Amino acid sequence: MENTVSKLIQRHKTNCPFTIARAMGIQVRFHDLGTNTRGIYYRKLKRRFIVIHNQLSSEWQRFVCAHELGHDRLHQGISRFFLEEHSFFNPGKFEMQANRFAVKLLVFNSEIHQEETIEQFCTRHGIPEEMHRFF
Template sequence: MDDSLQSLIRQLIKKHHTSCPFEIAASLGIHIRFADLGQTTKGLYFRKLRRRFIVIHNQLPPPWQRFVCAHELGHDRLHKGISRFFLEEHSYFSPGKLERQANRFAIALLTAGLTPGQGESLHEFYLRAGIPQEMLYFFDF
């Protein structure tokens, strides 16, 4: 994982005293909303009138809601001024550059402070950390 990304994650956790994406977003003044976003949209991040919002699909299970919050928080921290949709793709193998960066941010945040157990594969570790199974296709093991 990129050193600058790790440094950013460490700074966020140190400043906000948590690795919970919901708590960090709230501390940063980002408004979190839950809404029915349809079949293909898991979440979105946008700015309106100098206010920042993360909207999470309300039908997602809690691990996905947590991941989506972390992903959209990644857009806020990494892609200032850009509103991006986190769309479920028909193929999980070709996300755009900004989406990959937000996914890596989410995984780094959600695994911060955790270490793989003895004999635990990286795949098992990510699942234990609450990373949705579908997101594991983005990474080599």
Template sequence: MDKLIHTLTRKYKTNNPFTIAEHLGIHIRFADLGEHTRGIYYSKLRRRFIVINSRLNSHWQRFICAHELAHDRLHRGLNRFFLDKYSFSNANKYERQANRFAVQLILINTNIHSGETIEDFFLKNGVPTEMIKYYTRNS
């Protein structure tokens, strides 16, 4: 995953998930997805889409874009709804991987300053503090 993130950010000269998705030909849409769904990744007729809940603030929208981008890069071809209903596979494993990817992508090339808390570091970089558990020091 680390190598993939470095490759993407080097190739497209950004860690902005919206820009990377655009370069990859992934269509971004915003829609009211209700209270419980933050985003969806799907493909239809060879076109790939990320749909982000329009109710979210800009930091969450960027994080969700990065999360759904992870599904495109790491889990393409897997259907979360199918996994939940018909398989013994742990779909949560893929969600954790996508969260870790999103945290690493957004925080690449940033460091915690001496005396800075992890919460302040996340807030400063626009990453939801709920995602701290997915952060690794080598991110």
């Protein structure tokens, strides 16, 4: 997974998931997805889409975009929903992998400062508190 993240960042010269997704031809959209869905990744007629719940904080929108980008890179051919009840409390294998991918992307090439906790490090990089455990 580290190699996938590294190549992606080297190719696009950024770790911003929105910039990477657009450069890869993935259309990023924002819509009201209700109370249980934070994001969706899907393919339709050779086109790829990431849809992010428009009422999330900017921190969560960035994380969800990175998470859904993880599905694109790690789980090609599988459309997955980032549902709170599956990925937040009891993540399945694909959701855990996408969460780890998102964290690795967002903290890439950054080091923990001396006397900085993992929680502080993750917060500094805009990773939502609930996702710190995937560091």
